[in-house]
Amino acid sequence: EAGVAQSPRYKIIEKRQSVAFWCNPISGHATLYWYQQILGQGPKLLIQFQNNGVVDDSQLPKDRFSAERLKGVDSTLKIQPAKLEDSAVYLCASSPPKNPLASETQYFGPGTRLLVL
């Protein structure tokens, strides 16, 4: 079974530029998550999709970050304009269709390392 795919793996941009990240979840996984992981910290959830609908985007800086999940499969995360503090690893994860009585295991991609100069 193929894992969660992300691209690019690395990106260097200057502040005020825009950047986009792509994620392809595991086939059949209904839920997709984007996390931001700043160096030395644990991942922080930015946005959670259930199929192509947003479940939680409470921690997404909506003035500069946007995300979409067309057709309930692939997803893109965009930053425009980027700031220095956006330098981080952006992780995508997916999980299977929901068991309403339990949690579900999340499977993570390799991440995209962003450096904003």
Add this chain to the structure above:
Amino acid sequence: AQSVTQPDIHITVSEGASLELRCNYSYGATPYLFWYVQSPGQGLQLLLKYFSGDTLVQGIKGFEAEFKRSQSSFNLRKPSVHWSDAAEYFCVIGTSGTYKYIFGTGTRLKVLA
């Protein structure tokens, strides 16, 4: 409040020595517990998980964890550490209903040859 505490930010052990990484949680319902490992430059890999049943859980790479409800703990153990185990380890609660993860702050493991 829901939280996960990993008291040790850094741990250093010698290769071949035993390892225990501590994890304590605060959660009002039945916890779904995970341990993930993150090697440098890599994503998060699932080591093991506890949903219910036997409180001693076996995982990959020779790791195990024990769920102790009375102590609100889910400590990770390995009897003999290998140099390749050097990485950062995250204890995680999975929330039922909202299907979110609550991450601990992580423990960075260094292995001495």
